[in-house]
Amino acid sequence: MNEDGRSNLFRFLVELSDSLELLTSFWSNPERTMAEAGLTEEERDLILSGDLIELRKRLETEGAEGVVLIPVDVSRSHPLGLLEAHPLGLSGE
């Protein structure tokens, strides 16, 4: 773990989300790119496995505050209100 409580894996994936240069490097040579980022062999294997469930499990433990799963309630937010003002002129019930 780093000073901010985040692992190298977490930091690497954040950087990968933001840096076109790093992403290009990762796609052309993932092993070298991950080694240069200081990822452990276990972290490198996890990324290369593409195992979404395991990745999520690992990253959730480093979660930022306030992150929640957010399903949407459509039973009260049926878009009739949107249809009333829809550019296609649709009208609601």
Added chain:
Amino acid sequence: MTPETRAAVEAADDVFYIVTDPLAASWFERLVPGAQSLSRLYALEKSRAETYAEMVDEIMAPVRAGRAVCVAFYGHPGVLVWASHEAIKQAQREGHEARMLPAVSAEDCLFADLGVDPVTSGCQSYEATDLLIHRRTIDPTAFLVLWQVAWIANVRYTPTPSQEHLPVLVEYLEGFYSRDHEAVLYEASPFPVGAAQVTPVRLEALPTIDIPPMATLVIPPVERPQIDHAMMRRLGLDEVPTKLTD
């Protein structure tokens, strides 16, 4: 995030956001230090309708004070997001300039990951609760995308899904498909690495498995649609266009 969206985020006086994974939260907080997460408005057992109304109020307060406001939602801001549509509507009604910028929804990801072309195959897209309470008619000759199957009739916030209503969904789907029709549970990777999670499942087995909270149910067509030969003659067509038969 498109360059256009990024520019909008960086140019705003106030930025709000909602994401569902810690990586995205960390990335966003780095991009916009001081951005405020709207996730804090959720509370256990609190009505989501109330939460959405509070989100709109949070967004509109700085708008009314004359500030440039940008709100980022995970996925596409216009897909399964009531607060975004409502805030834009309110802002415009009050004379403010407001617009939505497009992004990539779960459905866009599944078209890519599952190799589904929604136009040539035909595609219906419903939220699971909406499907049931409005008794939507399903066309079994086209793909069916069902959102939020793990959260049927869940109107108050809970951190984990409840699957108690899945038998009702299966019963409804049986009106259109055989019980053993095979579908897939799909979840896009929210990370820059990692494969999409694709789990084949027979419809009758849905209540017996643990459905990932963010999963979307994708049901392939049962059969090809019937051809209306009289209509083809009216349109001057001798054969079905190739793009619709591949």
